[in-house]
Amino acid sequence: MPRLAWRTWPGWLLGLWRKSLEFRTIAITVILSGIAVTVIGVSISVSIGTNVYDQRRQQIEVESERATVLAQNIFDSATSTGTGNQIELDSLQNQAQSTILSATSSPGGTSIAILRTPGQTTAQTIQDIASPDFPTAALSSELRKATASNSSKLHFQPVSLATNAGTQAGLAVGSTLQVPTAGQYELYLVYNLSDAQKTLAFMEQTLAIGSIALVLLIAVITYIVVRLVVGPVRVAAETSQKIAAGQLDERIPETGSDVIATLGRSFNGMADVMQVQIEQLADLSRMQQRFVSDVSHELRTPLTTIRLAGDLLYDHRADFDASSGRTVELLHTQVDRFELLLADLLEISRFDAGAVELETEPVNVVRLVEDGVIEFEPLADEAGSTMQVDARGGFFEAELDPRRVRRILRNLLGNAIEHGEGNPIDVVVDSDAHAVAIGVQDHGIGMRAEDAGRVFDRFWRADPSRRRTIGGTGLGLSISLEDALLHGGRLDVWSEAGVGTRFVVTLPRVRGGALTSRPVPIEPPDAEGESE
Incomplete structure (x- = not known):
């Protein structure tokens, strides 16, 4: 036990040296x-x-x-x-x-x-x-x-x-x-x-004792001086940490008229301005969230009426002439898209308000992925793409919210079909003792590195002029990222122009578990070969 204590001394001193300005001085x-x-x-x-x-x-x-x-x-x-x-x-x-x-x-x-x-x-x-x-x-x-x-x-x-x-x-x-x-x-x-x-x-002994006493006296004087100088700096550091943690009312005590007091007054003035701006931004954010939520809820009533009328017209579209029938079909398609947009807006507002909760249950991830692929096979066939599932590993049972994982998978598969240019789509499912991962990769147009960093932004499109064949709302990837984070997981993207795009969602197998591994790598193994 004493040996262990002595071994920890260098580490303790090194940590104190790095953290304490007083000790270092x-x-x-x-x-x-x-x-x-x-x-x-x-x-x-x-x-x-x-x-x-x-x-x-x-x-x-x-x-x-x-x-x-x-x-x-x-x-x-x-x-x-x-x-x-x-x-x-x-x-x-x-x-x-x-x-x-x-x-x-x-x-x-x-x-x-x-x-x-x-x-x-x-x-x-x-x-x-x-x-x-x-x-x-x-x-x-x-x-x-x-x-x-x-x-x-x-x-x-x-x-x-x-x-x-x-x-x-x-x-x-x-x-x-x-x-x-x-x-x-x-x-x-x-x-x-x-x-x-x-x-x-006797002279050497006297010199030694005097030297030690002098060094100790210098140490005491230095400690007193450093306390006087570093003390206000420590208070400023602690106050800034509290402000960063959300305690916006914290301020540095202002005493005297020296440079330290000037620093305190300047810091407090800056904190006052920041507090006002942060509170204004917070109020504006709450107003925006409430506006989106209220508008989404208010639009549901007229949308329900429009849906009923549109469905009635859509059921009798054969009785209209060709031009009117086409108009009814467009109305039906846009009402569907409008409903999806409202649903996504409501979900985003719940995320922003922190009002979402996980409803986890034991889920077989491979079966869930296979069901999602079967659901999107008609759209893939229409786009000329084929989807192949590669299930690896042996820990496919996980505590997940199946509704949210299905939504993530739908968004990734729809995005792959949208941008796959009719090329094959690879779906990889792998796992280990700590995590499960789903990778969806297309071999389409891909993206530049700066565009890949923005794919999770709301309503952002890499190519605004590109026509949508599936009709997404522009919020799918943002919601998917929030769903992954809600599980304690992550959603990563790799893309290269002219090669394709790969999304990988990694989730802990147990609710509340920490991610310590990546069963599916973000960059595909054949990325270098494809780029060449």
């Missing part, structure tokens, strides 16, 4: 401030450390040089007295060691060693001596060679000292002593620099 400020403070802190630490080391080295150099001079003076006294026997040399060696230790001062302590330079053949010698804690192993061969070969100056070497408190830094200083009758000896002083090391550690 504070994070960028803290990162850049942290980098700047780190660079400055490291520079200060290096500078102070170098300065402390240089001062301590200068102090050690002065002390070592003074200690070397005092020790040399002690050994030179053997020559001035004219003695220089072995006992006196040993005594002078002890005296020199004591004098050197008293002449050097180091808070961490000083170790001393007097070692004979190798390769000498003098008759007399004095024994090598060293402090008990002298780190002989820490002296490098390079330091010893340099000290022995160049006796005119001091030689330095950084060393590591092993103590009870751990490894500590130190500095070894080498010089030479000329002992009468005994030859050349090397004087080594090792200074413990733990005091300087502690000073540097």
